[in-house]
Amino acid sequence: MPMSTASPVDRIPVGPNLSMFDPVFLGLDEFGTPVYTPLAYRRLLIAGEPDGGKSSLINTATAHIALCRDARPVLFDGKLVELGPWEDCADEFVGADMDHAITTLRRLQTVMNNRYAWLRAHGRRKLTRTDGVKAIACIFDEIALYATVLGTKVQQDEFITLFRDLVARGRAAAMPVIAATQRPSIDIIPKSLRDLFGYRAAFRCTSSGSSDIILGDGWSGAGFCATTIKPTMPGVCYLIAEGGVPTLMKVAYLTDDDISTLADYAAWSRTGHRTTSPAPPASVSADVFAA
Numbered sequence: 492m493p494m495s496t497a498s499p500v501d502r503i504p505v506g507p508n509l510s511m512f513d514p515v516f517l518g519l520d521e522f523g524t525p526v527y528t529p530l531a532y533r534r535l536l537i538a539g540e541p542d543g544g545k546s547s548l549i550n551t552a553t554a555h556i557a558l559c560r561d562a563r564p565v566l567f568d569g570k571l572v573e574l575g576p577w578e579d580c581a582d583e584f585v586g587a588d589m590d591h592a593i594t595t596l597r598r599l600q601t602v603m604n605n606r607y608a609w610l611r612a613h614g615r616r617k618l619t620r621t622d623g624v625k626a627i628a629c630i631f632d633e634i635a636l637y638a639t640v641l642g643t644k645v646q647q648d649e650f651i652t653l654f655r656d657l658v659a660r661g662r663a664a665a666m667p668v669i670a671a672t673q674r675p676s677i678d679i680i681p682k683s684l685r686d687l688f689g690y691r692a693a694f695r696c697t698s699s700g701s702s703d704i705i706l707g708d709g710w711s712g713a714g715f716c717a718t719t720i721k722p723t724m725p726g727v728c729y730l731i732a733e734g735g736v737p738t739l740m741k742v743a744y745l746t747d748d749d750i751s752t753l754a755d756y757a758a759w760s761r762t763g764h765r766t767t768s769p770a771p772p773a774s775v776s777a778d779v780f781a782a
């Protein structure tokens with residue numbers, strides 16, 4: 492059968508078996524070693540000044556999640572443009588709408604409670620790959636918008652309470668959280684919330700205090716400070732993992748074209764509908780996406 496005209500789908504290697512429980516390639520460390528982390532049980536905080544490269548990390552993670560058969564992405568993006576390309580891959584996409592944000596968080600809390608009830612009934616402590624339950628990956632960009640700008644004070648407080656509960660309890664229920672902010676300040680990321688994130692990425696900061704708010708107290712004094720990342724080094728961050736030492740790394744970069752191509756493919760593999768053209772090429776069999 493002749494190949495159909497080249498389309499975005501043709502350029503993507505078919506990978507129908509990606510799993511939320513597989514390690515995700517995030518980038519390279521300063522020695523050129525690939526940095527991988529599984530996301531299924533992670534809470535990842537991404538913070539730093541504007542233009543530091545937070546979007547590249549959030550998009551790299553979102554791309555993996557969108558391509559996983561066992562993941563259900565729930566996206567919050569008050570700015571609409573960061574996660575917007577992935578909307579067709581998401582179970583729920585929340586924009587600059589506080590009512591929608593709170594309703595969605597309440598639904599997530601209910602699902603989380605149900606998952607905990609199931610775990611308890613089965614004498615288990617956490618969901619695993621073999622349970623056949625999909626991970627619900629909750630991705631927020633930018634949290635400050637929901638926590639301080641949109642809606643009323645009462646709504647912002649409810650948002651923060653529900654968000655904190657999701658971050659605190661989501662892990663065992665296979666409901667990982669990835670949250671980004673360009674405001675690494677104590678009012679947006681109080682220590683009690685920061686410490687719930689086992690993984691934290693500090694992109695360029697303008698003060699050692701901001702860097703410590705992300706990485707943890709004392710790291711700037713120990714020589715790990717995101718103020719040393721120059722404006723000419725977008726995509727470079729310090730990544731700290733539970734109990735470890737911050738690693739300087741450069742995150743993988745997806746161009747806007749890469750993102751739209753991947754999102755198109757992921758949307759088609761999930762829904763049968765393309766985001767940018769009507770049908771997948773005949774050269775790609777739908778069988779490879781069977782559960």
Ligand SMILES: Nc1ncnc2c1ncn2[C@@H]1O[C@H](COP(=O)(O)OP(=O)(O)OP(=O)(O)O)[C@@H](O)[C@H]1O
Pocket residue numbers: 539540541542543544545546547548673694725726727741742743744
């Ligand atoms: N990993 C990377 N490699 C190379 N260039 C990068 C990388 N990440 C980001 N950049 C460059 O830096 C620019 C700003 O990056 P990005 O939009 O991700 O920053 P940001 O921290 O998300 O900013 P904002 O907070 O304003 O959304 C990008 O347009 C891109 O040109």
